[in-house]
Amino acid sequence: MTITTVEQALERATQQLEQSGSESPALDAAVLLCHALEKPRSFLFTWPEKTLDDAQIAAFDALLVRRCAGEPVAYILGEREFWSLPLLVSPSTLIPRPDTERLVEIALDKAPDIEGPILDLGTGTGAIALALASESPQRKVIGVDLKDDARDLATRNAERLGITNAAFLAGSWFEPIEAGTQFALIVSNPPYIEESDPHLTQGDVRFEPLSALVAEDEGLADIKWIARAAREYLLPNGWLMFEHGFEQGKAVREILQASGYRQIDTLKDYGGNDRVTIGCHVADS
Numbered sequence: 001m002t003i004t005t006v007e008q009a010l011e012r013a014t015q016q017l018e019q020s021g022s023e024s025p026a027l028d029a030a031v032l033l034c035h036a037l038e039k040p041r042s043f044l045f046t047w048p049e050k051t052l053d054d055a056q057i058a059a060f061d062a063l064l065v066r067r068c069a070g071e072p073v074a075y076i077l078g079e080r081e082f083w084s085l086p087l088l089v090s091p092s093t094l095i096p097r098p099d100t101e102r103l104v105e106i107a108l109d110k111a112p113d114i115e116g117p118i119l120d121l122g123t124g125t126g127a128i129a130l131a132l133a134s135e136s137p138q139r140k141v142i143g144v145d146l147k148d149d150a151r152d153l154a155t156r157n158a159e160r161l162g163i164t165n166a167a168f169l170a171g172s173w174f175e176p177i178e179a180g181t182q183f184a185l186i187v188s189n190p191p192y193i194e195e196s197d198p199h200l201t202q203g204d205v206r207f208e209p210l211s212a213l214v215a216e217d218e219g220l221a222d223i224k225w226i227a228r229a230a231r232e233y234l235l236p237n238g239w240l241m242f243e244h245g246f247e248q249g250k251a252v253r254e255i256l257q258a259s260g261y262r263q264i265d266t267l268k269d270y271g272g273n274d275r276v277t278i279g280c281h282v283a284d285s
Contacts, residue, residue, distance in 0.1 A: 004057055007048035009033060013064055020068040028067055035077055036060040083131035087157050092149040096127035099269045100189055103243045103276050104131045106267055107187050110239050110278070111136060116184030119144070119233065121173055121226060126154025126166065128187055133158075133166035139184075141166040144176055173222075174229055182235045189243040190222040220251055227259040227279075236283030241276060249274030 004012075010029050017025035034041055036059040037052075052060070066076050074080040074095040080087055082096035083104055089095055107118070111132075118136070120129035123143030133141040143166065145151050151170040158166045169176040223242055230240045240261065244252050249266035256264045261279025269275035 004052050005048065006033070006037075006044055006050045006052065009052055009057070009060060010044065013060070016064060016068055020070075022067065028073055029064075031073055032063040032067060032076065033060055036063055080125075082125075082127040083134070085127075085130055085134065085157075085161055087125045087127055087130070088153060088160070089125055090149070090153055092147055093124040093145075093153060094189075096125055099271070099275055100128065100243055101131070102267070102269045103187060103189060103241060104128055104135075106276050106278065107132055107185055107239075107241055108135055110241075111139070111185060114184040114235060114237055114239075116182065116235050116238065117142060118185045118187065119177070119183045121186065121188040122146075122190050122222075123154050123168060124150050124189075126157045126168060128189065129154065129166050129168070130157055130161060130163055132185075132187070133163050134161070137165055139165060142177070142183075143168045144171060144173065146170070146172055173226060174233055177233060182233055182238070184235055184238050185241065186226075186230050186234060186238070187241045188226055190226060220248065220255065223252055224255050227255050227261070231260065231281055234281040236281065238281050239278055240281065241278045243276055244274075246273035246275065249277055252277040 010026075010033060013029035013033065014025045017028050022028050030041060030044055033044065036056055037043065063076055067073060072095055074089045075091055078088060078090070080089050080096050083101055087096060111118070117140040118129075118132055120132070120141065120143040123129050123145045126143050129141045129143035133139070143154050145154065145168070148170045151168045154168040158164075158168070223244065226242075227240065234240065240256070242252055253264050253266055256277065256279035262282045263280040264278070266274050266277045
């Protein structure tokens with residue numbers, strides 16, 4: 001019988017993943033092997049000569065087959081870290097991405113200016129809502145998602161993390177929000193990709209739910225709808241904030257201006273691209 005060590009398993013997997021088109025084959029191999037072995041990353045470097053048994057090899061190979069087919073590592077593991085929070089993920093929700101942490105930063109920067117609850121529209125895993133709730137334990141944070149599955153997943157994430165000031169509702173945008181409720185901040189990472197965008201057939205995005213990615217009207221339909229409706233749900237001087245595509249900053253600024261918002265600005269992500277546009281609901285506007 002051929003003996004396979006940790007080092008050999010990593011080398012073989014990295015080659016396979018390289019050939020399959022993975023953008024980070026060595027990292028993918030290490031993460032998947034840790035999952036198969038139920039060990040931390042440090043184990044791989046401390047015990048490279050450790051021999052794998054048949055069950056461990058079989059488990060690792062099964063994970064590799066899925067990743068070589070293009071399935072995102074986050075879906076394979078069932079977990080992704082966001083804002084240092086380990087979040088459960090599923091194919092019914094988008095995979096939280098580092099760029100979205102920029103939206104959290106901007107929201108936290110504005111939050112001290114106005115008291116009141118926070119609303120996250122299209123919450124998915126609950127990533128944005130839970131990040132904000134973890135940093136603002138004195139505030140109530142509500143996340144809304146169209147899908148019951150997403151609402152349930154976000155609720156499980158809150159329970160796992162012990163975050164008690166976040167609650168999640170299922171419904172279309174503001175539909176489940178009680179009439180008369182108003183928020184200091186409304187944040188959203190809505191669908192904003194055009195249906196014809198070639199990126200929808202590439203990489204991890206192929207496996208993510210189209211309903212959470214694609215919007216009509218050149219990707220702007222949901223942003224337009226939310227911008228109009230949100231004024232009824234914002235406190236005076238409350239803020240509306242969108243994550244959007246890197247080429248949509250100008251269009252989103254124009255949408256907010258047409259909807260009566262003030263102090264409109266577009267802020268960049270960590271890569272220097274337009275990513276978040278904000279607008280203030282001035283009471284007398």
